[in-house]
Amino acid sequence: MTMYSYGTLYGEAWDLTKEILAQRSTGLRGNGMQEPRRVTIMGLGLFGGGLGAVEYFASEGWHVTVTDLKSEEQLRPSLEKLRGRGVVLRLGGHRESDFTETDLVVVNPAVPRESPYVALARSRGVPLETEIGLFFRKCRAPIVGVTGSIGKTTTTSMIGKILEAGARRVHVGGNIGRSLLCESESIGPGDVVVLELSSFQLEWLGEAGLAPRVAVVTNVCRNHLDRHGTMEAYIAAKRSILRGQGPGSTAVLNADDPEVSRWAADVRGQCLFFSSEAEPAAGCFLRGGRIILRRGGAEAEVAAAALQVPGRHNLANALAAVAACSAAGMPPGAMAAGLASFSGIEHRLEFACRRNGVRYYNDSKATTPESAIAALDAFDCPVVLIAGGYDKKVPLDAFARRAACRTRATILIGETADKLAWHLDGSERGDFRWLRASSLPDAVAKAASIAVEGDVVLLSPACASYDMFENYEERGRQFKNLCRSLKEGKRPGAFA
Numbered sequence: 001m002t003m004y005s006y007g008t009l010y011g012e013a014w015d016l017t018k019e020i021l022a023q024r025s026t027g028l029r030g031n032g033m034q035e036p037r038r039v040t041i042m043g044l045g046l047f048g049g050g051l052g053a054v055e056y057f058a059s060e061g062w063h064v065t066v067t068d069l070k071s072e073e074q075l076r077p078s079l080e081k082l083r084g085r086g087v088v089l090r091l092g093g094h095r096e097s098d099f100t101e102t103d104l105v106v107v108n109p110a111v112p113r114e115s116p117y118v119a120l121a122r123s124r125g126v127p128l129e130t131e132i133g134l135f136f137r138k139c140r141a142p143i144v145g146v147t148g149s150i151g152k153t154t155t156t157s158m159i160g161k162i163l164e165a166g167a168r169r170v171h172v173g174g175n176i177g178r179s180l181l182c183e184s185e186s187i188g189p190g191d192v193v194v195l196e197l198s199s200f201q202l203e204w205l206g207e208a209g210l211a212p213r214v215a216v217v218t219n220v221c222r223n224h225l226d227r228h229g230t231m232e233a234y235i236a237a238k239r240s241i242l243r244g245q246g247p248g249s250t251a252v253l254n255a256d257d258p259e260v261s262r263w264a265a266d267v268r269g270q271c272l273f274f275s276s277e278a279e280p281a282a283g284c285f286l287r288g289g290r291i292i293l294r295r296g297g298a299e300a301e302v303a304a305a306a307l308q309v310p311g312r313h314n315l316a317n318a319l320a321a322v323a324a325c326s327a328a329g330m331p332p333g334a335m336a337a338g339l340a341s342f343s344g345i346e347h348r349l350e351f352a353c354r355r356n357g358v359r360y361y362n363d364s365k366a367t368t369p370e371s372a373i374a375a376l377d378a379f380d381c382p383v384v385l386i387a388g389g390y391d392k393k394v395p396l397d398a399f400a401r402r403a404a405c406r407t408r409a410t411i412l413i414g415e416t417a418d419k420l421a422w423h424l425d426g427s428e429r430g431d432f433r434w435l436r437a438s439s440l441p442d443a444v445a446k447a448a449s450i451a452v453e454g455d456v457v458l459l460s461p462a463c464a465s466y467d468m469f470e471n472y473e474e475r476g477r478q479f480k481n482l483c484r485s486l487k488e489g490k491r492p493g494a495f496a
Contacts (some may be wrong), residue, residue, distance in 0.1 A: 043108025052179020109200035148218025165338030206240025300332035311378030346478035357453030362474030363460035369399035372462035389463030
C-alpha cells in the first residue's frame with residue numbers, strides 16, 4: 001500500500017475533490033453513460049456534520065451512500081431528516097465496496113484516523129474529505145474558530161451574539177450542532193462565520209493545513225482520552241487550530257491557562273491574550289468591574305463586567321469573545337449591546353424552573369470535571385448536585401472533592417457512579433451526603449426531596465451521556481421536563 005503523509009495526502013485529495021466538484025454531479029462511467037457521481041458518507045452521527053454532508057451532496061444530485069456502525073434505532077433522529085432524499089443506508093456495519101467503488105469518501109471527524117476502511121480508501125486513491133474541511137475550502141467569508149475543553153460552545157454563541165449587533169451577516173455553526181455546508185454558496189466574502197471546533201475536527205483540519213482566520217482557544221484540560229489515548233495527543237489535536245494560520249491571522253489565547261499560554265510561540269500572525277487575573281500587553285482583561293480591550297498600545301472600555309449568565313468562567317468566555325470580535329473587525333464601542341443581550345445557551349447553566357423556592361439549572365453540557373467544577377463555583381448558595389454518566393477515562397477526584405466541599409448533597413447516576421462514590425467516601429465533611437439514583441427521574445425526585453428554599457438543584461454531570469442517553473441534549477431536555485413537572489406544595493425539608 002502506498003504511504004502518504006497526511007499533508008501530502010490531503011493536498012492531493014483536495015486537487016481530486018476540486019476536479020470532481022467542478023464537474024458537478026455527473027461523470028462518465030465505463031459504459032460511456034452519464035451517471036451520478038458517488039459519495040460515501042462515513043458516519044452519519046447525531047450532531048449535524050454527517051447530516052449536513054448528506055444534504056449537501058444529495059442537493060447537488062450525487063448518489064449518496066451513508067454507512068455507520070450504529071443501528072437504525074440509534075440514528076433515528078438523524079434518519080428522520082433524510083426521508084425522501086433517496087439515500088442508500090448501510091447501518092450496523094461497513095462494506096469495503098463503499099470505500100473503493102466511489103468517487104469520494106467524506107469521513108465523520110469522530111471516525112478514528114486509523115480506521116481500516118479509511119486506509120482502504122487511501123490505498124485505492126479515493127479522495128478523503130470531512131464535512132468541516134469541505135466547508136473551510138468553499139467558504140469565502142472569514143472564519144472565527146473556537147476550541148477548548150470548556151466553554152467553547154458558550155464562547156462561540158457569545159461571539160455570534162456580539163457580531164450580530166454589527167452590520168455584517170453572521171453565520172454560527174460547526175460542532176455546536178449546525179452544519180453550514182449547504183449554505184456555503186450563499187455566504188459572501190463580506191459576511192463572517194463563527195464555528196465551534198472539536199478536537200476531532202481539528203485533527204483532520206490540521207492535517208489538511210486548514211485553519212480559521214481568527215482562532216480562539218478557551219483552555220485545555222483532560223478530555224476525550226477514550227479517543228485520543230494520551231493527554232499529549234489530545235493537546236496536539238487542539239493545538240492544530242494554529243497549524244494552518246498565516247501572517248494575516250489572529251490567535252486569541254487564554255493567558256491564565258499555563259498550557260495554552262505557551263502556544264503563543266506557534267502563532268504566525270497576531271496574538272491576543274485574554275485574562276481575568278492580569279493585564280496582558282495585547283488583548284482583553286478586567287479592570288475595576290469593566291471589560292478593557294488593549295490593542296496596538298491603545299485601550300478601550302468595552303462594557304461592564306456584569307453579565308446575564310452566572311459564573312466567573314462565563315466572564316472569561318466574555319473576555320475571549322470580545323478579543324475575537326475585535327480581531328474580526330468589530331469596534332469596541334459596538335460590542336456592549338451584543339454582550340449585554342447574551343442570556344446563555346441551552347444545556348449550559350440554563351435556568352429550568354423554580355419550584356418551592358428552589359431553582360433548577362440544566363448544565364447537561366458539562367461533560368468534563370472542569371466544566372462541572374466551574375458550574376458549582378458559579379453559585380453562592382447551597383447546591384444539590386446530580387452528577388455521573390459515561391466514563392471517558394478522565395480523573396474525577398478533583399471534581400469529587402469540589403462536590404463534597406460545595407454541595408448540600410450529591411446524587412450519583414450512570415456508569416461513573418461507583419468511581420465518584422469511591423472518591424466521595426473520603427469526604428471529611430460530617431454534614432455532607434451522597435446517594436445513588438437508578439435513573440434521571442429518580443435523581444430529580446431525590447434532589448427535590450432534599451433541597452430546601454433558597455437552594456439550587458444542579459444537573460452538572462462532569463461526564464458524557466452515552467451510557468444512558470443518545471447525547472447531552474436528550475439528557476438536558478429530560479431533566480428540564482422532569483423539573484417542570486414537579487408540584488408546588490409543602491416540603492418535608494432536607495433529608496427528611
